[in-house]
Amino acid sequence: xxxxxxxxxxxxxxKISLAMLEGNEVATELSRDITQMDTLIEQLLEGERLQxxxxxxxxxSHYLPSLVEExxxxxxxxxxxxxxxxxxxxxxxxxxxxxxxxxxNLLANAIAHGPDTTAISLAVRLAREHIEFVVTDxxxxxxxxxLAHIFEPFYCVQHIAHRDTRGTGLGLYLCQRIAxxxxxxxxxxxxxGEGSCFxxxxxx
Numbered sequence: 001x002x003x004x005x006x007x008x009x010x011x012x013x014x015k016i017s018l019a020m021l022e023g024n025e026v027a028t029e030l031s032r033d034i035t036q037m038d039t040l041i042e043q044l045l046e047g048e049r050l051q052x053x054x055x056x057x058x059x060x061s062h063y064l065p066s067l068v069e070e071x072x073x074x075x076x077x078x079x080x081x082x083x084x085x086x087x088x089x090x091x092x093x094x095x096x097x098x099x100x101x102x103x104x105n106l107l108a109n110a111i112a113h114g115p116d117t118t119a120i121s122l123a124v125r126l127a128r129e130h131i132e133f134v135v136t137d138x139x140x141x142x143x144x145x146x147l148a149h150i151f152e153p154f155y156c157v158q159h160i161a162h163r164d165t166r167g168t169g170l171g172l173y174l175c176q177r178i179a180x181x182x183x184x185x186x187x188x189x190x191x192x193g194e195g196s197c198f199x200x201x202x203x204x
Contacts (some may be wrong), residue, residue: 039168142196147188185199
């Protein structure tokens with residue numbers, strides 16, 4: 001954790017210096033890079049925090065239909081994602097900020113990697129012990145040898161755009177950490193050329 005914190009100090013100083021440079025092109029570009037580094041550091045710190053598991057979560061009860069409606073109603077998502085079936089009228093106890101991060105990440109990845117015409121679906125199902133969130137896309141799929149590695153930090157799938165292109169390469173790694181901290185599981189099945197299916201399973 002210390003290294004991440006140490007990195008923040010020079011970054012903060014750089015931001016102040018840049019602010020004095022009155023928006024020329026170089027300053028704008030540097031500012032973008034600093035913001036990206038900031039995000040990266042924050043996500044590395046988050047990964048470390050989540051290693052402590054359940055005790056770092058801020059748990060509260062949330063009504064499933066409202067949670068799903070909010071995520072699916074967001075700009076850029078509602079045009080592409082179809083809700084399959086009805087959402088169980090149940091409450092779920094989760095760290096809402098982190099679960100939203102996880103679900104948004106899965107949907108954003110599906111949207112980023114499929115052609116604009118392909119459907120992406122979200123289904124929320126109730127099993128006896130668990131609640132399942134299933135995100136299915138008909139994008140390019142993930143090569144079999146990559147499937148075992150996609151939850152590793154900074155892992156990049158060869159011959160295929162990284163499933164986390166817009167981000168830091170830590171998205172799926174953090175998603176799985178969040179699932180585990182909730183005593184849940186995040187799993188993926190994929191067929192090259194046919195699409196991928198991510199299933200988040202959380203205890204009820």
